[in-house]
Amino acid sequence: GESVGLHLPTLSVQEGDNSIINCAYSNSASDYFIWYKQESGKGPQFIIDIRSNMDKRQGQRVTVLLNKTVKHLSLQIAATQPGDSAVYFCADLTDSWGKLQFGAGTQVVVTP
Amino acid sequence: NAGVMQNPRHLVRRRGQEARLRCSPMKGHSHVYWYRQLPEEGLKFMVYLQKENIIDESGMPKERFSAEFPKEGPSILRIQQVVRGDSAAYFCASSPTGTGGYGYTFGSGTRLTVV
Numbered sequence: 687g688e689s690v691g692l693h694l695p696t697l698s699v700q701e702g703d704n705s706i707i708n709c710a711y712s713n714s715a716s717d718y719f720i721w722y723k724q725e726s727g728k729g730p731q732f733i734i735d736i737r738s739n740m741d742k743r744q745g746q747r748v749t750v751l752l753n754k755t756v757k758h759l760s761l762q763i764a765a766t767q768p769g770d771s772a773v774y775f776c777a778d779l780t781d782s783w784g785k786l787q788f789g790a791g792t793q794v795v796v797t798p
Numbered sequence: 799n800a801g802v803m804q805n806p807r808h809l810v811r812r813r814g815q816e817a818r819l820r821c822s823p824m825k826g827h828s829h830v831y832w833y834r835q836l837p838e839e840g841l842k843f844m845v846y847l848q849k850e851n852i853i854d855e856s857g858m859p860k861e862r863f864s865a866e867f868p869k870e871g872p873s874i875l876r877i878q879q880v881v882r883g884d885s886a887a888y889f890c891a892s893s894p895t896g897t898g899g900y901g902y903t904f905g906s907g908t909r910l911t912v913v
Contacts, residue, residue, distance in 0.1 A: 727906070728906050728907075729802075729889050729891075729904030729905050729906045729907050730841065730889070730904045731904070732902065732903075775840055775841070777840075777841075780843075781854075783846055783853060783854060783896055784829065784831065784846070784893050784895075784896050784902060785831070785843050785846060785854060786831075786833075786841070786843065786902075787843070788833075788840030788841045788842070789840050790838075790839055790840045791838075791839070791840050
């Protein structure tokens, strides 16, 4: 079936290094993608979004890249900090009503 | 701005009991979404409601689960005759426009444990 999925379940990153989290999607009709951060015991927190008419979008320390040819998007976190330790989810909007389809998540662990 | 408020944060129920989960959307938000998260999995859509209307319940189990969003008061997700498999974190999100994206805000969730 159509789904949004992640490549790696856990990513260990040294503090100060850059993190790259990958996500593949299968629905070629997907046109809006969102990255969320979820800390332990909390709800998902919006990080950044991107529409299918773009291939790159930058925020504060984060960049999302979208490759429609291979149906892949990634989240890059610059200069990873201990506070970036969390589970990161990609999601796509499946209809005009705001229903989101989430991937399984990648646990990012920042080591000193 | 208190954000999306969910209560209780933790709920323990014995098999066969009823669970009631509450969600108060952000002020000015009239669109509410419920999601379920099993351990180490992503969130799965359950139901989308507007005031007094269920718009999309395609993710709701056919039996034992119901949701409402009355004219006054919070949205309620009700699970009757709970079973162990209902143990999960249940998240509510609200939106001002029903289109997702930046304005879509999640609560901190209710963690249901069925013993």
